[in-house]
Amino acid sequence: MKSKELASYIDLYRGSLLNDVIPFWVEHSLDKEFGGYFTCLDRKGDVFDTDKFMWLQGRQVWMFSSLYDKVEKRQEWLDIAVHGAEFLIEHGRDAEGNWYFSLDRQGKPLMQPYNIFSDCFAALGFSALYKVKPEEVYADIARSTFENILKRRGNPKGKYNKVFPGSRPLKNFSLPMILCNLSLEMEHLLDKEVANTLVQEVVHEVMEVFYQPDTGLIMENVYPDGNVSDSFEGRVVNPGHILEAMWFIMDQAVRLDDQALISRTVEVAMRALDYGWDKQLGGILYFKDVKGFPPQQLEWDQKLWWVHIEALVCLLKGYQHTGDERCWEWFQRVHEYTWTRFPDPGYGEWFGYLNRQGEPLLSLKGGKWKGCFHVPRGLYQCWKALEAIAEKHESLTLQEK
Amino acid sequence: MKSKELASYIDLYRGSLLNDVIPFWVEHSLDKEFGGYFTCLDRKGDVFDTDKFMWLQGRQVWMFSSLYDKVEKRQEWLDIAVHGAEFLIEHGRDAEGNWYFSLDRQGKPLMQPYNIFSDCFAALGFSALYKVKPEEVYADIARSTFENILKRRGNPKGKYNKVFPGSRPLKNFSLPMILCNLSLEMEHLLDKEVANTLVQEVVHEVMEVFYQPDTGLIMENVYPDGNVSDSFEGRVVNPGHILEAMWFIMDQAVRLDDQALISRTVEVAMRALDYGWDKQLGGILYFKDVKGFPPQQLEWDQKLWWVHIEALVCLLKGYQHTGDERCWEWFQRVHEYTWTRFPDPGYGEWFGYLNRQGEPLLSLKGGKWKGCFHVPRGLYQCWKALEAIAEKHESLTLQEK
Numbered sequence A, B: 001m002k003s004k005e006l007a008s009y010i011d012l013y014r015g016s017l018l019n020d021v022i023p024f025w026v027e028h029s030l031d032k033e034f035g036g037y038f039t040c041l042d043r044k045g046d047v048f049d050t051d052k053f054m055w056l057q058g059r060q061v062w063m064f065s066s067l068y069d070k071v072e073k074r075q076e077w078l079d080i081a082v083h084g085a086e087f088l089i090e091h092g093r094d095a096e097g098n099w100y101f102s103l104d105r106q107g108k109p110l111m112q113p114y115n116i117f118s119d120c121f122a123a124l125g126f127s128a129l130y131k132v133k134p135e136e137v138y139a140d141i142a143r144s145t146f147e148n149i150l151k152r153r154g155n156p157k158g159k160y161n162k163v164f165p166g167s168r169p170l171k172n173f174s175l176p177m178i179l180c181n182l183s184l185e186m187e188h189l190l191d192k193e194v195a196n197t198l199v200q201e202v203v204h205e206v207m208e209v210f211y212q213p214d215t216g217l218i219m220e221n222v223y224p225d226g227n228v229s230d231s232f233e234g235r236v237v238n239p240g241h242i243l244e245a246m247w248f249i250m251d252q253a254v255r256l257d258d259q260a261l262i263s264r265t266v267e268v269a270m271r272a273l274d275y276g277w278d279k280q281l282g283g284i285l286y287f288k289d290v291k292g293f294p295p296q297q298l299e300w301d302q303k304l305w306w307v308h309i310e311a312l313v314c315l316l317k318g319y320q321h322t323g324d325e326r327c328w329e330w331f332q333r334v335h336e337y338t339w340t341r342f343p344d345p346g347y348g349e350w351f352g353y354l355n356r357q358g359e360p361l362l363s364l365k366g367g368k369w370k371g372c373f374h375v376p377r378g379l380y381q382c383w384k385a386l387e388a389i390a391e392k393h394e395s396l397t398l399q400e401k
Helices: A003-028 A054-070 A075-091 A116-132 A136-152 A174-185 A192-210 A239-255 A259-276 A305-322 A325-339 A374-400 B003-028 B054-070 B075-091 B116-132 B136-152 B174-185 B192-210 B239-256 B259-276 B305-322 B325-339 B374-400
Strands: A047-049 A109-111 B047-049 B109-111
Touching: A003 A374, A054 A075, A054 A116, A054 A374, A075 A116, A075 A136, A116 A136, A116 A174, A136 A174, A174 A192, A174 A239, A192 A239, A192 A259, A239 A259, A239 A305, A259 A305, A259 A325, A305 A325, A305 A374, B003 B054, B003 B374, B054 B075, B054 B116, B054 B374, B075 B116, B075 B136, B116 B136, B116 B174, B174 B192, B174 B239, B192 B239, B192 B259, B239 B259, B239 B305, B259 B305, B259 B325, B305 B325, B305 B374
Parallel strands: none
Antiparallel strands: none
16 A cells, blocks of 8 residues: 555545535535525435434534534534524424424424434534534533433333334344444533443443344344344344444444454454445445345345445544454445445535445435435545554654665 | 237236146245244245234235135135134234234234234225125124224324324325225125215225326325325325226226226326336336435335236226227236236246346245235236126127127
8 A cells, every 4th residue: 555545545535525525515405594404405406305304403413513623613614513503402302302303494393203313413413513612502402312312212212112012122223333422422521430331331232232143243133132033123234334333333442442342343344344245236235134035125235325435434444443454455345336336426425325236226415314424424534544544654654764 | 909819818817826826825825833824935935034914914814715705616715714814813903903013923913003004904804704704703803993994094003103293294095095995895794875985085085185187196195185295205106006096996986887987097097107117127116206306215216016916907907997098008018017027937926026127126925015915916807807808809809790
């Protein structure tokens, strides 16, 4: 690997973030009339639906707060974060402080707070905003939302849970995975002891309970004791989820200075890629059934933006922290697949959904699930990991001289 | 069109039903140990999951009862219907008589009765069984389930409804559509007045409220007054659903001897086909957004078994009742697409899910949503419509001589 090669990767990830992706959302996503963000943007960036989904509102507050925090103190970025936060404060919660799933353009609730990830991303957004604009109201919302998440954790869907009590009490991988990231992101707001205990708990959940030694994979749903359920929900594997979780855990492991844990995350990531890679047509498959049976997800063979950018983040962090050449090789392969297919040279930003063949399945740049989050967060994370790799590489080169 | 051509179509539809599809289910779907039916069958017919989904249990009871009723008095078919019914009687309902969504192999409830279509297909199954085996318990279950459906009609999802009250009160097309079919299927059990009023009501719902004169399409979800909602749910069109509904309405129109209504259903079917046909790769698309925006359904471009067989039924009935040559032309086109792609020459029965290119997306013959229903029902309906067309054709030919 040459310094020049690294420099050109850095240019690409940094340049795409700052000159393509962020400008796209700055230009197209602000609802200047009613507040909050539009996320349903067609190929050109035109708004095709005005509903406001809480996941994506909270995530965009987080994204612009983080850019202001970590990239540059641009007033425009801070203003955009505050713009979303104000809408959320005014309209986002029910009387008990639960976050709705969606609102209409004006802020009237559409979908009840059945989905705990709305709360997770609201907490994420407000805690990041507090970091760059330390108003107590932001901290209060982040903290109380976080407490509410912990309270609801045992039955995240509450009364909307359709599982017959006690019949097949599977728990889902997403919540511990997100709590792993959230507890790190909210470190400045949480009691240290509480945070540490939680981190230990979720790392254990992910790496011991959801992880299955016999397959080397992490399951989406397991029994409370970690056993696999031989059912549609129990057999499903989401390779992109595993890869995203592995860099969350890696971040924790770096903070804990736990090299053994870092190595384990790399091993799991290698396994997830090997398992999830489409040997026929390239790219990472969305879902697979661990026993090789037909998965119930009809979209199982599609190639999704977040899966690929999260894989890239995971691989670069893995390489940064371990120097494992397999990470670099996989990075190059996933990079090549991703950059020749997802970015839209015509109108900027990335296509979200490709079919198995790697062609756009939907022309949208944003929708109900894709907003200003995975692509810019991932570009930022890759850029920073590449810089760290380049620095290490340079100091090694200097030593050799 | 020649008599020979018709005869060979009849042979194909009749032969496939009796020598391929039904034997496949007879051989592979019976759970002789715990009762009920397996529906998760892989390409070869081997069971890959043992959960029991109420939609498919009820539908299979209906299918075998109907075969016994209409095709031949084979004891085996009646036994299979009773086999499923007994399992349903023993395990299928909660204390209030609502039908669970799914049970495990042994019959223990897995998913709560949040889905009113479980009840619809149970009523369908028991009323058909009562026709061929007139035990009062079957009639009672069919009737009380039907009454319960009517009671729950205003809020079919009950407490599992996640829509914020009053925010965007859309109603869904599926229920009136199925009630249209169910009221005809249950004619022998229902009070005539009740049935007639209901039929008028649901035909009105489908053809006036859900139907949109400006586009000529029937929407999946509309406001109570029939207005279209400019939202993901409001913009979605399911062409296969329209085609299936049109033959349900056609059956009612024949019963009512309403030639004008028959003609209208044919016009709507023509429009749905023209709109839903994949001009690029052939076949009928699963979902489209009426404004041409990206639909939220990631499976929008897939080609589904039930869509194609229901289209064939609709087209043959349309031709049978109107002689409209457009129906015959479309029939030939959909027939050609369907028969070269869905049936599995290797192991029998039909693939359920093809990708946009027309290749199997999943290798299963049955799963959570595909059971012993659309394919055999459709083959039977096509066979009978073709026979009626052939008879008419023969008498015309005789007259000409």
